Amino acid sequence: MRYGLPEEIKFCKKCVMPNTRPSSSNEYKHTVAREHDFIKFDGEGVCSACRFCEAKDQNINWEERERELLQLLDKYRSSDGSYDILVPGSGGKDSVFASHILKYKYGMHPLTVTWSSHLYTDIGWKNFQNWIHKGGFDNYLFTPNGKIHRLITKNAFINLLHPFQPFILGQKTFAVKMAARFNIPLIFYGENPGEYGANISINQKKFAPNSEGYRLDFVDKNLNPEEIFLGGKSVADYLKEGITLGDLGSYLPLDTDVINKKNIDVHYLGYYIKWVPQECYYYAVKHTGFEANPVRTEGTYSKYNSIDDKTDGYFYYTTYIKFGYGRATQDAAQEIRNHHITRDEGVALVRRFDGEFPKRYFQEFLEYLDLPEKEFTEIVDSFRDPHLWKQENGEWKLKHNVN
Numbered sequence: 001m002r003y004g005l006p007e008e009i010k011f012c013k014k015c016v017m018p019n020t021r022p023s024s025s026n027e028y029k030h031t032v033a034r035e036h037d038f039i040k041f042d043g044e045g046v047c048s049a050c051r052f053c054e055a056k057d058q059n060i061n062w063e064e065r066e067r068e069l070l071q072l073l074d075k076y077r078s079s080d081g082s083y084d085i086l087v088p089g090s091g092g093k094d095s096v097f098a099s100h101i102l103k104y105k106y107g108m109h110p111l112t113v114t115w116s117s118h119l120y121t122d123i124g125w126k127n128f129q130n131w132i133h134k135g136g137f138d139n140y141l142f143t144p145n146g147k148i149h150r151l152i153t154k155n156a157f158i159n160l161l162h163p164f165q166p167f168i169l170g171q172k173t174f175a176v177k178m179a180a181r182f183n184i185p186l187i188f189y190g191e192n193p194g195e196y197g198a199n200i201s202i203n204q205k206k207f208a209p210n211s212e213g214y215r216l217d218f219v220d221k222n223l224n225p226e227e228i229f230l231g232g233k234s235v236a237d238y239l240k241e242g243i244t245l246g247d248l249g250s251y252l253p254l255d256t257d258v259i260n261k262k263n264i265d266v267h268y269l270g271y272y273i274k275w276v277p278q279e280c281y282y283y284a285v286k287h288t289g290f291e292a293n294p295v296r297t298e299g300t301y302s303k304y305n306s307i308d309d310k311t312d313g314y315f316y317y318t319t320y321i322k323f324g325y326g327r328a329t330q331d332a333a334q335e336i337r338n339h340h341i342t343r344d345e346g347v348a349l350v351r352r353f354d355g356e357f358p359k360r361y362f363q364e365f366l367e368y369l370d371l372p373e374k375e376f377t378e379i380v381d382s383f384r385d386p387h388l389w390k391q392e393n394g395e396w397k398l399k400h401n402v403n
């Protein structure tokens, strides 16, 4: 079986998530052969993300947590208005909420930084601009070298069926690099990845090295080009083709010594205040004029999650191929956990929308990767594991479905 998929496929009894959802990973070791860690289910058949969200309702003293936040922020708040906190984001609902509340409720002086989308949607670009202009923030938008970004994205698609890997690596290391450059000692992310089933406890306030692919433990001077992979291809192989370390620098981690010397702390706001994605949406609408998509997002029923990038749909679609669950499953699971819909409603939504092919930007995506459609399809099909997929009358069908 590919990716170390679980032998027995199960679906969470509370939400709709299968036990094939990857949890944490080290993207730099990502080759085709790599095995994943998957979301944990407990003895009652309930996933760790559901347990995480239950704890938000039951076990957490949120007033106490807010006091902890105030203490932390008091320690870092600048008295002369200089940047004291860095908030990475795209101008989506979560980064709008985090940056806005930190600035206007807690009196911090954030610098916001953005790792560019591959191909902005109109609505994504508009929301990004509104974040800065209506929300009132300083922002650095970084757009990586387009030739290199497309090349690694193409490799990641061909080798790993993971076209978002270079984006993820770049985005995750970018925030720390910017904090180091501007001598900002504190980084705040919004959501705690435990919400979605990463192996992170509700009592973990900081990003820890080795968790969530957020690798702080690679040291540049020890960088072994044979052992670090981008898009499933070693850095050594890129170098052989005339691509330089400088070209790849945006995707490689910052030297750990620099991070330690600068004492950069990385926290989740979701540890300190109760995080409800739908409320972030309403908050963003109110404070920066955030707009949901005028049309339904393909592959799901929601209109406000992950809508900035024309290539987003292919990230969710490739996940569906490799792990047997799609974008509707992710959205429904999250909304069930936060009590917006029932499990039955979630199951119906998954049946209706999961795995729908994202047609709207398909030609642009193929052009972006410089890949003919036939080759796209062949690559996709080669990543279907027989443990998850069967063919019926010439059509691919999942063997395991929720309920």
Ligand SMILES: [Zn+2]
Binding pocket: 012, 013, 014, 015, 016, 017, 046, 047, 048, 049, 050, 051
């Ligand atoms: Zn669950």
